[in-house]
Amino acid sequence: DVKVTQSSRYLVKRTGEKVFLECVQDMDHENMFWYRQDPGLGLRLIYFSYDVKMKEKGDIPEGYSVSREKKERFSLILESASTNQTSMYLCASSSRLGAGTDTQYFGPGTRLTVL
Amino acid sequence: EDQVTQSPEALRLQEGESSSLNCSYTVSGLRGLFWYRQDPGKGPEFLFTLYSAGEEKEKERLKATLTKKESFLHITAPKPEDSATYLCAVRGGATNKLIFGTGTLLAVQP
Numbered sequence: 001d002v003k004v005t006q007s008s009r010y011l012v013k014r015t016g017e018k019v020f021l022e023c024v025q026d027m028d029h030e031n032m033f034w035y036r037q038d039p040g041l042g043l044r045l046i047y048f049s050y051d052v053k054m055k056e057k058g059d060i061p062e063g064y065s066v067s068r069e070k071k072e073r074f075s076l077i078l079e080s081a082s083t084n085q086t087s088m089y090l091c092a093s094s095s096r097l098g099a100g101t102d103t104q105y106f107g108p109g110t111r112l113t114v115l
Numbered sequence: 116e117d118q119v120t121q122s123p124e125a126l127r128l129q130e131g132e133s134s135s136l137n138c139s140y141t142v143s144g145l146r147g148l149f150w151y152r153q154d155p156g157k158g159p160e161f162l163f164t165l166y167s168a169g170e171e172k173e174k175e176r177l178k179a180t181l182t183k184k185e186s187f188l189h190i191t192a193p194k195p196e197d198s199a200t201y202l203c204a205v206r207g208g209a210t211n212k213l214i215f216g217t218g219t220l221l222a223v224q225p
């Protein structure tokens with residue numbers, strides 16, 4: 001079974017703090033993704049990575065950065081947390097396009113609250 | 116612009132009362148339509164992938180179908196444990212990106 005894990009289930013931070021969210025997958029997937037999920041807005045893509053040290057902006061990258069130093073690990077960084085970044089953050093991974101199944105598998109999510 | 120619309124937003128069923136959820140999409144060159152189930156406070160759990168019109172897939176009480184404009188998730192004789200939010204997503208063109216709908220919240224009462 002594909003397993004995607006996220007470093008925290010719940011996180012409370014203060015405005016202006018630097019926040020790190022970490023995601024690890026154990027299926028040797030090339031692609032990894034970070035989404036945020038808000039009521040009424042659905043899942044929105046923040047950043048994704050298709051290889052180590054490679055990254056591409058998604059639909060809402062402002063205020064975020066990412067790091068992928070190892071194939072199995074993808075980190076989301078909030079440089080200076082703000083209250084409008086309070087949300088559920090979801091990590092996903094998938095095989096590269098054309099490599100058999102390309103379904104995205106999700107982690108359990110991190111509920112981040114910024115006070 | 117690629118878009119996914121799910122209906123209804125919420126659905127309440129009695130146990131055993133079959134129904135269908137709808138996912139309408141517009142995308143240039145469909146490269147996959149995905150159904151997920153999401154329980155409160157958890158990440159989405161993969162259910163099905165459909166790639167071409169006419170394709171159908173089944174899993175227990177769930178059956179997903181696909182046409183050129185929409186997909187249906189049919190739920191036969193649902194049980195309370197089927198209560199969840201069901202998400203639909205599409206991928207178009209040569210991209211890794213998924214476009215998600217906002218989901219249908221299903222509640223099955225005993």
